Amino acid sequence: MGAHRDSAHHGQRGRSQGAAAGRDRRGTELGQGALSLARALVAAAVLIGCIASPAAAQPVPSKVPPTGVRICLGLTKEGWPTPQACTDAGPLALVPKQDGRQGAGPLAYEAVPGQPRTACVRDRVSGLVWEGKRDNGRPADAVAYVAQVNASRLCGYADWRLPTVAELHGLVDLGKERVPEVRPDRPLAEQSVIDARWFPNTVPALYLTSDMRDPTSPWCVNFANGFVYDCDPDMSREPPLFVRLVRGPEAPKAGRWRELPDERGVPGGAVEDRHTGLVWRRCEEPQTWNGKRCTWSAKRYDYVQALQRASEQAGWRLPTIKEVNSLARRETDRFEMPPSDFPAQGKEASRAGQWSSTVCNSSPETSTARASISAWVLSREGAIYCEARIMHLGVRLVRE
Missing domain, CATH: 3.10.100 (Mannose-Binding Protein A; Chain A)
Known part of the structure; x- marks a missing residue:
C-alpha cells in the first residue's frame, strides 16, 4: 500500500490532470447556472456571515485540530522504513517528532449547551461550531441551504457558512480505518473518516467547501478517505455532493x-x-x-x-x-x-x-x-x- 497512492485516488488524480482540457466542455454542459452557483458559494456564505456577526476588534485564534493518527515510521536495524504504533516500545527505532508522537491526542468535541448532537457540535480545539445534521440528506442548492439554516437560527445562531478546506479537513480522523467499499449493513458514519459518535449522520462521500479552485470547480473533502481535490458543483449530479455548515472564527x-x-x-x-x-x-x-x-x-x-x-x-x-x-x-x-x-x-x-x-x-x-x-x-x-x-x-x- 505504501508504495503507491490509494487506488481510489488514481481516478481522482486523473480527473485533476484532465481537468484543464475538460473544464470548457463541462462549463458548456452545466451552463451559466452552475457557473453562477459556483461563484455564489463563497459570496453568499461570506455575506450572510458578515451580516449576522458583529465585527471583532481582534482576530479570534482557532487552533489546528489533531489528526488522530496512531501509526508512525520506524527503521529496522538495516534502515528499512517500517510502520509501527506510535506508542509501541517495539523493535524499531521510531523517528522522533512524528505526528503520532506529539501527544496531541484524539480529536475532541463537546455538546453545545441545550442542543442535541444532531443540531450542532463544538470542536474543543479549534473552537468552531459544526452543524450536526439530523439525517443523511443533501440539499439541492448549497446557497439556498445556507440562507435557510441561518433563517431558522440553528442552535440560536444566524452566522452559519460553508467551511474552508482547512476547516472542513480539520474534522477528518486520519487514525480511523478507511473502508475500500461502503457496506449497506453498517452505519454510514462508521464508514466515514470522522468521529461517528459526535457526527452520526455523515456519509463517506464528498463535502463542499467555500474555496474555489477555478470559476467552475470548488474544492471538496472526501470523507471516505480524507483526500482533498476539486469537484463538480452541480448538486444534482453523481457522485452526490453533501454540505456541512460551520460558524466561528475565520482566518483574518x-x-x-x-x-x-x-x-x-x-x-x-x-x-x-x-x-x-x-x-x-x-x-x-x-x-x-x-x-x-x-x-x-x-x-x-x-x-x-x-x-x-x-x-x-x-x-x-x-x-x-x-x-x-x-x-x-x-x-x-x-x-x-x-x-x-x-x-x-x-x-x-x-x-x-x-x-x-x-x-x-x-x-x-x-x-x-x-x-x-x-x-x-x-x-x-x-x-x-x-x-x-x-x-x-x-x-x-x-x-x-
Missing part, C-alpha cells in the same frame, strides 16, 4: 503574521500565525534567514529524509497534514503555499508539494514482501493525498 484577511526572532536570535527568522498560534520557519529547508533573505536554495527530501531533517533541528518539527494545510491559501485560479502576504522570503524556490509528519498508508513486512509506508502531502496545486515515501518534496518546519 490582514494582520495574520508576526515576525519573530529564530532560534539563533535573527529577527524575522520565524513567523507566527496569529490565527492558529503556530510558529513557522520563514524559509524552506535547509535555507536560513540572514535578516534580509533566505540564503542558499530549498532542497527536496524523500519522506525519511524529511523526518530526519526535522529531528535534527532543535525546537522544530515537521508539521502534521492539518498544520501544513493551515498555511495554504486557495483562491479562484490561484493556490499559494505559503500565502503571498506571508513575510517575504527573498528568492523564491520553485513550487513543490509539501511533506507532513502524518503517516497515511502502511503495511508490515510479510514472507513475500517488504514493509511499505506512505505519508500525507499537500500538493503544489492544493490537493491532499497519500504519497509514496520515495518522492522528493519540500519541507517547512513548525513549532508551537
Whole structure:
C-alpha cells in the first residue's frame, strides 16, 4: 500500500490532470447556472456571515485540530522504513517528532449547551461550531441551504457558512480505518473518516467547501478517505455532493503574521500565525534567514529524509497534514503555499508539494514482501493525498 497512492485516488488524480482540457466542455454542459452557483458559494456564505456577526476588534485564534493518527515510521536495524504504533516500545527505532508522537491526542468535541448532537457540535480545539445534521440528506442548492439554516437560527445562531478546506479537513480522523467499499449493513458514519459518535449522520462521500479552485470547480473533502481535490458543483449530479455548515472564527484577511526572532536570535527568522498560534520557519529547508533573505536554495527530501531533517533541528518539527494545510491559501485560479502576504522570503524556490509528519498508508513486512509506508502531502496545486515515501518534496518546519 505504501508504495503507491490509494487506488481510489488514481481516478481522482486523473480527473485533476484532465481537468484543464475538460473544464470548457463541462462549463458548456452545466451552463451559466452552475457557473453562477459556483461563484455564489463563497459570496453568499461570506455575506450572510458578515451580516449576522458583529465585527471583532481582534482576530479570534482557532487552533489546528489533531489528526488522530496512531501509526508512525520506524527503521529496522538495516534502515528499512517500517510502520509501527506510535506508542509501541517495539523493535524499531521510531523517528522522533512524528505526528503520532506529539501527544496531541484524539480529536475532541463537546455538546453545545441545550442542543442535541444532531443540531450542532463544538470542536474543543479549534473552537468552531459544526452543524450536526439530523439525517443523511443533501440539499439541492448549497446557497439556498445556507440562507435557510441561518433563517431558522440553528442552535440560536444566524452566522452559519460553508467551511474552508482547512476547516472542513480539520474534522477528518486520519487514525480511523478507511473502508475500500461502503457496506449497506453498517452505519454510514462508521464508514466515514470522522468521529461517528459526535457526527452520526455523515456519509463517506464528498463535502463542499467555500474555496474555489477555478470559476467552475470548488474544492471538496472526501470523507471516505480524507483526500482533498476539486469537484463538480452541480448538486444534482453523481457522485452526490453533501454540505456541512460551520460558524466561528475565520482566518483574518490582514494582520495574520508576526515576525519573530529564530532560534539563533535573527529577527524575522520565524513567523507566527496569529490565527492558529503556530510558529513557522520563514524559509524552506535547509535555507536560513540572514535578516534580509533566505540564503542558499530549498532542497527536496524523500519522506525519511524529511523526518530526519526535522529531528535534527532543535525546537522544530515537521508539521502534521492539518498544520501544513493551515498555511495554504486557495483562491479562484490561484493556490499559494505559503500565502503571498506571508513575510517575504527573498528568492523564491520553485513550487513543490509539501511533506507532513502524518503517516497515511502502511503495511508490515510479510514472507513475500517488504514493509511499505506512505505519508500525507499537500500538493503544489492544493490537493491532499497519500504519497509514496520515495518522492522528493519540500519541507517547512513548525513549532508551537
